[in-house]
Amino acid sequence: MVLWRKDLANFSVLEASSQMIVGKLTVAGKGSWVVASVYGSNVAQIRRRLWTDLEKYCSSDLPFIVGGDFNCMISQEEKRGGKKFLVNQGSKDFTNFMISNDLHEVKSMGPKFTWCNNKNGGAHILEKLDRCLINTIAMNHIQITFVKHLSRVASDHCLILLEVFKPLVHSKKMIRHSSNWISHIKSGYGSYLEDESEIQKTITDFFRLKWKFRECNLEGWPNPSSVLNVEDQRLLEVDFCQDELQLVVDSFKRNISPGVDGISFSFIKDFWEIIKEDIWLAVKQFFISGNMDESWKETMIILIPKIKNRQELVHYRPISLCLTVYKLIAKIVLNRMEKVIHKIISND
Template sequence: MNSIVFWNCRGAKKKKASLYLKEIAKEHKVIFVGLLETKLSFIYSKEVDSLIGIGWDFNYLPSAGLSGGILVMWKSRMTSYNVIESYSQFIIGYMDIPLIVKWRIATSYGSKEVHKRRDLWNGLEPYISIDFPLIIGGDFNCLLAKEEKKGVRRFIMSLGPKEMKSFFISNNLYELKFMGPMFTWSNNKKGQDRIMERLDRMIVNSYSVNTNKILVVKHLTRITSDHCPILLNLNSSSPKISKSFKFENIWASYPASFSVMQNVWRRKSLVLLLIFLILK
């Protein structure tokens, strides 16, 4: 089951972050990773090998000093990823799993400032299609409801959340259901000073919802960063129900089985008779 993961790692050079990322990639068969706040101005192949292992291609947006930065990585023997645009708050491209599926995936790192975050919505909008599967994932730095915040400073439906909701509605975008902890970020303080929020999420378009109804996000354990990694299994599908009938010899040893079969044959005979009369 192939998966993708987005994570605000708060520094891609941390050894513990690398160990955790490798564990996630192995356990969940991850083929695409979107890392946020890498804090890296330049990224080389050896650094990617050290971070996640050998056999991954990558593309990145450099950080501004020690702030920000986006790194996308994909398992080259399993998939390809062709970047169509890199901007200050996102990288978007086509991920192609040969003979299986093709997705348009955007890794997003929204600005904390409302007026700058508008560039994210405006930049993504041209790539939202109703006839191609799309995933937008990452840290949006924005809450949408009071239930997404716990701690001091109560949630207010200000201009930022309103613009984000408007972006979702006008482009027929939907949030995926999730498993795991409600809050994806914490300030790691204790007692009354502790704040927890849901800043990280995955968004899909209507095409994705209509073609796969059971896509579910998992909020993984928060380790080495103040953000949870969020993971999606791309192979989720409705369970197949076998319609074949197999007769077991042991059934013949039960006297009741004969009456059951007689009733079934009578019903079938009646249906066939009715069809014959209608067609006649």
């Protein structure tokens, strides 16, 4: 399935099969691109047909992007657990396809492996089956090329996100004049640092010390004066339902900053009717098991200036940008707690 916004772009299907959808994407002011979404067979012999079909579009003089689940690995680094990876004809065919057609894999950020067999212990297997390839023409059009591996939600695969038309300043000199970039900082010893690596280390050391684990003495605390009655306890313990998730989605505003996965509440709201069942299955599984996927906990820390003339790290206020699925779960729990918490915590 291929989705696009008609007010921003036009997509015409050139060819479709059980392993791919190829189309011409035309974006106003950005020209035309050939885009292919693939779902490769797990049988190498059948997957050869995919390479043959795609090759017809690789010779075009247009930017070419192909991405999706190729169902194929090319090295041991792309697998963890299970039987040891061995180079086979399938991986050779894939490598030859990329070399022969001037296709380059886009570097990724996020989880290293894009597929999981959802088993525990020694049976746990991780593999990189999903990726994005572009030709040289596309590389010359895109100002920065990297793919985000998003969190697995109600699937054994990670979504992959390629941002094509998001400009980024390359010049280090221009970056230093950006109001969102720390070009210099005063160290704890009073000296000013301008080297990027030294600034990064100083920031890391500062917040690691600030947020380090501290032992707390809980002895001598008074006994609670208020406790929840049986009815309130039952209210907290009742199973979460999909209506509670719907209430959270309806209440959240569109302009909330996304986390490292780039998924905003604008996206959630616009495509809610399509994705709501999958989101609910993922959220429900967390409440049933009590285990949260590690990738859901990934947080981007942003430093917000407190004053104009900031020189030291104490002049910045850190905020955490959590993943949208994490925010959904946290808000569902908070809504449930708000019904009773005023009974055990006073305004004072």
